[in-house]
Amino acid sequence: MKIKGAEIIVECLKKEKVECMFGYPGGVVIPIFHALHNAPFKFILTRHEQGAVHAADGYARASGKVGVVIATSGPGATNCVTGIATAHLDSVPLVVFTGQVTRQQIGNDAFQEVDSTGITRPITKHNYLVQDIKDLAGIIKEAFYIASTGRPGPVLIDVPVDISKGEHKFAYPDTVHIRSYKPVYEGHPGQIKKACQLIETSKRPVIYAGGGVVISNASKELREFVMKTQIPVTTTLLGLGVYPETDRLALEMLGMHGTYYANHAVNESDLLIAVGARFDDRVTGKISDFIPNAKVIHIDIDPASVSKTVPVDVPIVGDCRRVLTQMIEQIKAPKIDEWLAEIDRLKREHPLTYERNGDDRIKPQFVVEEIYRQTKGDAIICTEVGQNQMWAAQFYKYTQPRTFISSGGLGTMGYGFPAAIGAQLARPDKRVIDIAGDGSIQMNIQELIVAVQHRLPVIIAILNNGFLGMVRQWQQLFFDRRYSHTCIDFAPDFVKLAEAYGAEGIRIKTYDEVAPALQKALAITDRPIILDFIVSREENVYPMVPAGQSFKEIIMREMLA
């Protein structure tokens, strides 16, 4: 029996056990939406295609499943671009369908035509232009496979409208065979042995764990490994939560706005064990001064990440979880009591701090700490990008993977709120809080109605300082305090805005109001809540290692006082 191309797409999604899909209709995808009307999974109509991709991304990061998106051709596809690039940089599995004009019209500047596969080629793991309906089901099978295996990433499928209208019989392949794509999961035993020997003789080792540990669900194995070896752990922004930050051996985040002790320990280490992390420039600062005395072990599934910027002594290409499991079997603990004593001292002497006084307004760090207290650390925190993101990373203590969701690589403002919608749909059992700035939240505020419509109790905590704060901070420190176009105190009334959408809005101006407002928000379970925290205007994020400099140039709050 023949069915329409659009119906083949829906049948494939059913085979892939898709439970939730995000998107926005348009001319050339009407046939697919016609077929989606009766689909047995949830469809979330966002109010902008960018919101759809970020929501699918948040859904994927919170659940570990593939996020699925559909958008129309032309502007629908280009609106997806930022979302796709965000997912690409952070290795998030997505399958994005875009409509395309008919095969006959392609290349003729038809209405709403863009070269979607051309535009997304460098920001997808792979992409397809469907040219024959008989390939459609196989392509979708491959797309889900490629998106979710190896180092995950977004895959785009561009579907000409005459393909979705055409007819063919449906057969979904059981297996995928791509001769040129064979991710390596098991670590090489010889390399693992070498790594274990290096570890056992090290004096000042540090584990540097990244988003790869989250993706490969290796948090449990990492904890076992640390239990056995007692090696301290720092995580990247995207690795937050893979090791409990409340533990003695946790150094928390490293890098530009990482803790003093994480950066110091890494800088002083004699062995850096990178697990699912890629030595991003926001982590290393000036490469030549990053780890002057350390050997490097690098566990990563992506061979292209190994020795890309920092030379690696023992590369282990493989899945973090499997490699750690292999290592746990044979590793012996190194003798590092002195090192651990030094780490304890560093943690004691250089904690993350902020000053509560000096200004009538609430300090933004206090808000983040209070969110941690009120949620007992059991929420999923999404962030926008900028100061809000860094304070959320620093002052909330993450203890579980997939509880911190943020655009790390691309640094996409406007990511956090739609991602929070996706995360809430994936995890209805959890409270989801988007820690936002007054700049970022205005970038995808249109999605508020989606949260209202689906009764999602996402909390948006705006740290409202009337500035594009991170850029302002750089202007203050490095550009003669010339606050060129970063003052945004000409702003909407966020409380009224919440009300206009049918959400709850609360403005918080004093310290005393912070906890009650959060309690009130947490008591609401059927609609989103905007908490408009009026915070200190020119608070900076510290510590700060200025871009491209070494740890020695670190700026601490105390130094400026």
Place this chain on the structure above:
Amino acid sequence: MTAPHDEDIKQYVISVKVENRFGVLARVAGLFSARGYNIDSLAVSATEQEDVSVMTIVVRGNDRVIEQVKKQLNKLIDVIKVSDHSDMPTVERELVLVKVNAPPNKRPEIYQLGEIFRADIADISQKTITLGVKGDPDQVQNFIELLKPYGIKELMRTGRVSLLKE
């Protein structure tokens, strides 16, 4: 990743075995262009397998960046194999067509030169001769140099193809 500095620039010959599909050339070329690298020559060739093509890419760059490009090439789903022929024993061939000024008194010399290089005379007009030569890239370069004094009107090289020696 920045464009290479003059001091560490080398020429590389990279052979990329790919699925014979549309879009693959753009993916491969994109990895070079995104880094500001100009490809010196690129030959896309059919192979003994109908569904496989080989791209022979000649490009200048430095070790670190080319190493990264090779890894990125390997990551492309349609790329089956990447081999670096730069410092390997290979056989290489290239074809050049040269249209050279040839007044009647110079023609015997040009014919003679052509014979030495086993050129074929592709075309003759009142004022010019067009010769085709195949050979390894050094030979082809030699031939071109020797023709320069006569005045080259037009020239086209195919770019090399390169096979590893057994």
